[in-house]
Amino acid sequence: MGILNILKGIVYLLLIGVLILFGASMLPHNGYNNPAQYLIQEVQKHTGIPAPQNIQKNTSPGPPDTNDYSPDDSNGCIGGKKTYDSEYMTFEYPENWIITGHATNEYGGEDVELQDKDNMYGISIMSATNENPQKFEDDLVSSGFEWSGTKEIGNVECNIYEGDHGRVYVFQKDGTSFRVDGPIEVEYVIEDIIKSIKAKK
Numbered sequence: 331m332g333i334l335n336i337l338k339g340i341v342y343l344l345l346i347g348v349l350i351l352f353g354a355s356m357l358p359h360n361g362y363n364n365p366a367q368y369l370i371q372e373v374q375k376h377t378g379i380p381a382p383q384n385i386q387k388n389t390s391p392g393p394p395d396t397n398d399y400s401p402d403d404s405n406g407c408i409g410g411k412k413t414y415d416s417e418y419m420t421f422e423y424p425e426n427w428i429i430t431g432h433a434t435n436e437y438g439g440e441d442v443e444l445q446d447k448d449n450m451y452g453i454s455i456m457s458a459t460n461e462n463p464q465k466f467e468d469d470l471v472s473s474g475f476e477w478s479g480t481k482e483i484g485n486v487e488c489n490i491y492e493g494d495h496g497r498v499y500v501f502q503k504d505g506t507s508f509r510v511d512g513p514i515e516v517e518y519v520i521e522d523i524i525k526s527i528k529a530k531k
Contacts, residue, residue, distance in 0.1 A: 416440060419457050419506070421527040424519060427453075437461040438531070439506065446516070453512035453520055459505075459531050463489070466500045466509045484525030504529035 411422045414429060418440040430452075431443040437458030444453045458466075467489060471477070475493035482488070488501040496513040499520065506529035512520045 414442065416442075416530070418459075418531055419455075419527060419529055421455070421523050423523055427519070437507075446519075451513050451516045453510065453516065453523070455523070455527070456509040456511075457529065458507040458509075459529075461507055463500045463502050463507045463509075466498075466507060467491070470498055470500070483521050486524065488524065499524060503527060506531065 410425045412425050413420060413422050416432065418434075419442075423444055426447040427444050428447070429442065430445045431441075433441055435441050435456065435458070437456070438460040439457035442455045444455075445451070456466075467477075470491045470493075473493070475491040475498060478490050478492045480487055480489055483499075486501050486503050488499040491498045491500065496511060497517065497520075499508075499510045501508055501524070508524075508527065510520055510524060
């Protein structure tokens with residue numbers, strides 16, 4: 331029986347080598363650090379040959395499930411935030427977005443443009459100190475946008491308009507009128523910006 335067990339051990343060890351070369355990663359880990367360790371344990375179980383003593387259970391947490399989708403994974407707020415701070419306004423935005431432009435406007439405020447890291451989505455913010463929100467809303471309607479309702483975001487009631495080019499939020503905060511434009515796909519980023527935005531004039 332001793333010789334038979336040794337032969338079984340040799341066969342299992344050969345099997346370990348083959349599987350490591352041709353797809354050991356497909357084996358169940360069962361809590362071990364790699365599939366080879368799992369196979370060595372199987373050799374021990376079936377042949378009685380002692381396994382190396384340095385095999386230990388892997389108790390550290392594994393990587394997050396990549397099948398769990400969060401809208402923040404690619405364009406949102408996982409990680410830190412950056413702060414835009416000018417003489418007109420301040421707001422927070424995801425650290426993986428960038429400010430692509432800013433300039434004063436005819437309404438006594440400022441226009442700011444943001445872009446996501448993959449250059450797929452853009453958000454624009456307009457502030458106005460000498461114009462009321464109704465002016466923005468009239469301009470949107472005349473441009474073909476349709477009012478879709480109101481939504482309270484960060485204790486501010488926003489009028490929302492939708493059109494072929496995305497969604498627009500119009501609101502007033504700290505005596506300043508704001509218009510925030512962007513695609514529906516990143517509405518969570520837009521609404522986070524609205525929550526943090528503060529007027530400075």
